[in-house]
Amino acid sequence: MLRSLIALLLTVTFTSFVSAQEATPPTSDRSATGGAQTLEDILARQRGEQVESTARDPATLGDGAPSSGQLGTLGGVSDAEMWSKVRHDTANITASNNGPAATVLVQDRGMWWLTFREGPLLTYGLYLLGGTIILLAVFLLIRGRIRIDGARTGRTIERFKAIERFGHWLLAGSFILLGITGLVSLAGRKYLIPTFGHESFAVLATWSKWIHNNVSWAFMIALVMIFVMWVIHNLPDRTDIKWILKGGGIFGGGHPPAKKFNAGQKLIFWSVIVLGTSISVSGLSLLFPFEMPMFAVTFEKLNAFGIPQALGLGELRTALAPHEEMQYAQLWHAIVSFVLMAIIIAHIYIGSVGMEGAFDAMGSGEVEEQWAREHHSLWVEEVREREGVPRRGQGSQPAE
Numbered sequence: 001m002l003r004s005l006i007a008l009l010l011t012v013t014f015t016s017f018v019s020a021q022e023a024t025p026p027t028s029d030r031s032a033t034g035g036a037q038t039l040e041d042i043l044a045r046q047r048g049e050q051v052e053s054t055a056r057d058p059a060t061l062g063d064g065a066p067s068s069g070q071l072g073t074l075g076g077v078s079d080a081e082m083w084s085k086v087r088h089d090t091a092n093i094t095a096s097n098n099g100p101a102a103t104v105l106v107q108d109r110g111m112w113w114l115t116f117r118e119g120p121l122l123t124y125g126l127y128l129l130g131g132t133i134i135l136l137a138v139f140l141l142i143r144g145r146i147r148i149d150g151a152r153t154g155r156t157i158e159r160f161k162a163i164e165r166f167g168h169w170l171l172a173g174s175f176i177l178l179g180i181t182g183l184v185s186l187a188g189r190k191y192l193i194p195t196f197g198h199e200s201f202a203v204l205a206t207w208s209k210w211i212h213n214n215v216s217w218a219f220m221i222a223l224v225m226i227f228v229m230w231v232i233h234n235l236p237d238r239t240d241i242k243w244i245l246k247g248g249g250i251f252g253g254g255h256p257p258a259k260k261f262n263a264g265q266k267l268i269f270w271s272v273i274v275l276g277t278s279i280s281v282s283g284l285s286l287l288f289p290f291e292m293p294m295f296a297v298t299f300e301k302l303n304a305f306g307i308p309q310a311l312g313l314g315e316l317r318t319a320l321a322p323h324e325e326m327q328y329a330q331l332w333h334a335i336v337s338f339v340l341m342a343i344i345i346a347h348i349y350i351g352s353v354g355m356e357g358a359f360d361a362m363g364s365g366e367v368e369e370q371w372a373r374e375h376h377s378l379w380v381e382e383v384r385e386r387e388g389v390p391r392r393g394q395g396s397q398p399a400e
């Protein structure tokens with residue numbers, strides 16, 4: 001009797017356990033998805049609940065296309081091998097005629113680029129600009145404005161012709177616009193959207209992009225103009241060594257002799273030309289996506305010279321996806337732009353508040369002769385000689 005009772009109890013318990021296991025979990029209404037899982041199903045699974053899973057069963061899904069051949073549509077089935085190939089860019093993908101980038105479906109270095117762009121690039125870039133402004137303010141406090149030391153003569157001397165000033169202001173105006181609109185694009189998501197909201201930023205970003213893309217041509221034209229007009233005056237010579245050794249006379253002791261451009265200005269000129277060209281080329285590759293890949297070839301050359309290895313970086317990867325080329329172009333474009341912006345902030349300072357009499361050179365084109373003698377003594381002698389006026393100390397001085 002007792003045995004029969006135990007057997008009955010065991011049977012009842014086991015049967016109810018099995019039926020609990022086999023009970024079909026509640027199913028949400030799947031009519032809207034044609035039988036596939038719904039958002040409720042996914043959320044329920046995330047909560048740890050059992051969800052009816054026939055929709056995920058490979059046997060009931062797929063369009064019958066073989067998973068080992070060309071990519072067929074397999075419904076919700078996850079084909080590990082296929083995704084692995086897609087992930088590593090080795091899948092045999094037939095793209096419509098949309099360019100080389102169309103065949104890359106997954107490019108996971110994108111996250112590294114995104115976080116670097118929003119993180120260190122933006123942060124250190126802004127520190128660089130802010131730090132430059134602070135240093136200049138400190139310099140102004142310590143040194144004060146660089147004044148014209150001697151008495152003004154009342155005479156002026158032509159420093160830049162109208163075409164030179166046009167080239168300079170085209171370059172300056174376009175660079176400032178490009179700098180501001182570039183910063184809007186870079187810092188927008190992090191700083192401007194939280195402050196002004198999505199709607200206002202969308203308008204600002206649209207305009208910024210339009211200005212940035214189109215004004216870039218003015219910058220490139222101006223860059224060529226100033227190169228052609230001024231390169232002859234910016235070739236290094238012996239006077240530069242003396243000028244540098246005397247620190248440009250910046251902390252007193254008299255300004256060392258200089259021709260049309262002193263060593264400091266030559267440095268600015270070549271920075272503008274070299275960095276400006278680099279910004280222009282990387283900008284063009286951003287303007288025409290995937291048309292001008294240049295980083296893989298550059299990395300190959302650097303590897304061949306052993307430069308990254310010497311810096312402890314190891315060999316740089318040279319098999320870059322087209323998107324990666326674009327990401328490197330964007331980073332390079334922004335990094336070099338930050339460096340040039342910092343240099344130009346210093347240039348704007350010295351060409352305006354930092355030095356008495358300097359702005360006239362790019363304003364009217366005429367500078368006070370005393371200013372010219374103090375900062376560019378050799379150039380003044382050259383100009384006066386061309387005009388038939390003997391050098392100082394040779395023959396009679398012009399009537400003053």
Ligand code: HEM
Pocket residue numbers: 159168171172173175176226260261264265266268269272344347348351352358359360361362
């Ligand atoms: C509002 C801003 C600017 C002011 C007030 C300014 C002022 C000046 C002045 C006064 C000169 C002539 C210096 C001399 O007589 O020797 C000059 C030259 C020059 N500027 Fe500017 N500039 C400005 C913006 C820019 C920008 C944005 C660039 C380039 C992106 C630039 C590039 C140059 C170059 C390459 C020279 C010749 C080399 C030199 O004098 O350093 N300038 N600028």
